[in-house]
Amino acid sequence: xxxxxxxxxxxxxxxxxxxLSAAMILAYRGFRVTVFEQKKSIGGRNSALRLGNYTxxxxxxxxxxxxxxxxxxxxxxxxxESYLKLIPLNPMYKLSFIEKELxxxxxxxxxxxxxxxTFPGNEKGFDRFLQNEQQRYSKMYPCLRKDYSTIFSMLxxxxxxxxxxxxxxxxxxxxxxxxxxxxxCKLSFTFQAKYLGMSPWTCPALFTxxxxxxxxxxxxxxxxxxxxxxxxxxxxxQEHGAVVHTGQKVEKIVTDxxxxxxxxxxxxxxxxxxxxxxxxxxxxxxxxxxxxxxxIRNYTPARLAKMNYSxxxxxLYLAVDTLYPEPHHQIIFAHDYRKNISEISYKGILSExxxxxxxxxxxxDKTLAxxxxxxxxxxVPVPNLLSEIIxxxxxxAFYRDTVLTLIEQRTSMTDLRSxxxxxxxxxxxxxxxxxxVFNGATFNIAHNLLQMLYFRPHNRFQECKRCxxxxxxxxxxxxxxxxxxxxxxxxxxISKDSLLWS
Ligand SMILES: Cc1cc2nc3c(=O)[nH]c(=O)nc-3n(C[C@H](O)[C@H](O)[C@H](O)COP(=O)(O)OP(=O)(O)OC[C@H]3O[C@@H](n4cnc5c(N)ncnc54)[C@H](O)[C@@H]3O)c2cc1C
Numbered sequence: 001x002x003x004x005x006x007x008x009x010x011x012x013x014x015x016x017x018x019x020l021s022a023a024m025i026l027a028y029r030g031f032r033v034t035v036f037e038q039k040k041s042i043g044g045r046n047s048a049l050r051l052g053n054y055t056x057x058x059x060x061x062x063x064x065x066x067x068x069x070x071x072x073x074x075x076x077x078x079x080x081e082s083y084l085k086l087i088p089l090n091p092m093y094k095l096s097f098i099e100k101e102l103x104x105x106x107x108x109x110x111x112x113x114x115x116x117x118t119f120p121g122n123e124k125g126f127d128r129f130l131q132n133e134q135q136r137y138s139k140m141y142p143c144l145r146k147d148y149s150t151i152f153s154m155l156x157x158x159x160x161x162x163x164x165x166x167x168x169x170x171x172x173x174x175x176x177x178x179x180x181x182x183x184x185c186k187l188s189f190t191f192q193a194k195y196l197g198m199s200p201w202t203c204p205a206l207f208t209x210x211x212x213x214x215x216x217x218x219x220x221x222x223x224x225x226x227x228x229x230x231x232x233x234x235x236x237x238q239e240h241g242a243v244v245h246t247g248q249k250v251e252k253i254v255t256d257x258x259x260x261x262x263x264x265x266x267x268x269x270x271x272x273x274x275x276x277x278x279x280x281x282x283x284x285x286x287x288x289x290x291x292x293x294x295x296i297r298n299y300t301p302a303r304l305a306k307m308n309y310s311x312x313x314x315x316l317y318l319a320v321d322t323l324y325p326e327p328h329h330q331i332i333f334a335h336d337y338r339k340n341i342s343e344i345s346y347k348g349i350l351s352e353x354x355x356x357x358x359x360x361x362x363x364x365d366k367t368l369a370x371x372x373x374x375x376x377x378x379x380v381p382v383p384n385l386l387s388e389i390i391x392x393x394x395x396x397a398f399y400r401d402t403v404l405t406l407i408e409q410r411t412s413m414t415d416l417r418s419x420x421x422x423x424x425x426x427x428x429x430x431x432x433x434x435x436x437v438f439n440g441a442t443f444n445i446a447h448n449l450l451q452m453l454y455f456r457p458h459n460r461f462q463e464c465k466r467c468x469x470x471x472x473x474x475x476x477x478x479x480x481x482x483x484x485x486x487x488x489x490x491x492x493x494i495s496k497d498s499l500l501w502s
Contacts, residue, residue, distance in 0.1 A: 011264050443472070
């Protein structure tokens with residue numbers, strides 16, 4: 001389809017997944033698009049870390065609901081296969097409990113058989129889980145795809161029809177009790193709350209759609225690492241004429257007397273005019289820093305202080321000179337997972353009995369490290385910066401040691417320390433200082449019902465005209481697929497709204 005060129009200029013603040021997704025579609029639709037990214041490289045949390053010849057993903061390591069990403073490329077007039085190789089994962093991941101291990105597979109018959117073997121009797125619940133959660137998902141899916149800029153959007157028939165499926169007042173963990181009796185089996189379908197940085201014991205039951213979509217549609221690795229998605233998006237945006245500046249921080253959004261965004265001021269003082277601005281910067285950070293003092297009326301510092309935030313993560317990226325026979329994705333559970341989650345989410349203390357996620361990159365993707373070597377990515381959920389934990393040198397050294405000991409004890413990597421040739425650590429403090437993640441809450445503002453749909457910051461930002469949001473802090477939420485969807489919703493709003501701009 002040949003798109004008619006628009007004279008409208010859209011500035012995007014941030015080249016994270018939300019900003020780049022919006023850039024490629026808007027540019028294809030003929031808008032003049034300028035992206036300003038403060039860092040020297042693009043991708044935000046979805047960028048690469050290189051330690052010599054080893055390549056790590058900083059943040060996302062797997063893609064679910066691949067169809068959202070595929071749709072974005074189609075909407076940008078491109079075939080995703082020309083840019084990215086998506087590799088379905090089977091097994092999807094290994095779950096390591098003290099007592100048992102379970103390789104979670106995407107084939108339903110095989111999964112049922114594995115459940116029968118590992119948690120006898122619980123396999124019967126698997127079919128009910130798939131059947132019931134398919135219904136919930138089919139009701140929720142249209143609701144994910146809508147814009148909730150006005151309170152009337154909450155009266156949309158799709159949402160009203162979905163209401164009984166929200167299971168209001170029930171948690172993900174409680175809901176799983178409908179299907180499985182064995183405690184570890186329940187955890188095998190509830191730990192996904194951590195993808196949102198939440199506790200399964202308080203995460204709304206409607207998020208049972210997350211384990212459901214994993215089992216229904218599978219999960220994917222992307223060859224060369226997930227950060228390749230960001231690189232591909234920038235390429236598509238540039239092929240359509242978007243200009244992507246790196247190392248250029250936006251200092252402020254310029255607004256006029258009618259509270260309308262008119263452009264941005266860069267760090268060097270230069271003013272760039274535009275017809276609209278999209279904020280992709282982390283929500284809490286952006287709203288606090290990008291507007292003139294006093295401009296924001298609703299999301300004031302006092303309001304931000306009262307909001308709920310996801311947990312943070314302590315990250316270890318280890319370049320090792322050997323290739324261990326460990327799975328690509330693995331989750332190692334604490335002895336007492338509930339206590340561990342409670343320490344992260346409510347008590348604000350560092351667990352000694354901790355859980356972690358680990359990726360052994362080269363077992364699947366040989367491009368990530370030299371032959372026979374691997375990059376080990378370790379993500380440990382920890383309290384965000386609203387806790388009183390100070391990440392000083394001693395604390396970092398202690399926690400690194402705790403994590404390495406756990407890996408050496410619970411996996412075949414018994415001599416891990418002796419194979420580390422380079423490493424990098426990111427703490428909650430680094431997430432805030434280096435990545436501008438407000439409160440170090442890596443998975444953004446929480447997804448409790450009072451911070452979702454109309455109650456989440458709107459895609460058409462309610463504080464400022466011609467200002468929009470794309471990213472994890474707006475609707476629908478903070479995982480890659482929902483961030484892609486946030487960008488799609490936002491560009492559709494801009495395409496419509498711009499028809500009325502003079
Ligand atoms: C450790 C980790 C693991 C994760 N794993 C997964 C996973 O496996 N699968 C999944 O689906 N999701 C995962 N996520 C969640 C989610 O995919 C990421 O958080 C996502 O990358 C966030 O995208 P974003 O567009 O909202 O923001 P960001 O990636 O934070 O991008 C915002 C950009 O704005 C820039 N910026 C900020 N302020 C300014 C300014 N003033 N001027 C110019 N630029 C500015 C920043 O530098 C940044 O590049 C993970 C997240 C983390 C942190």
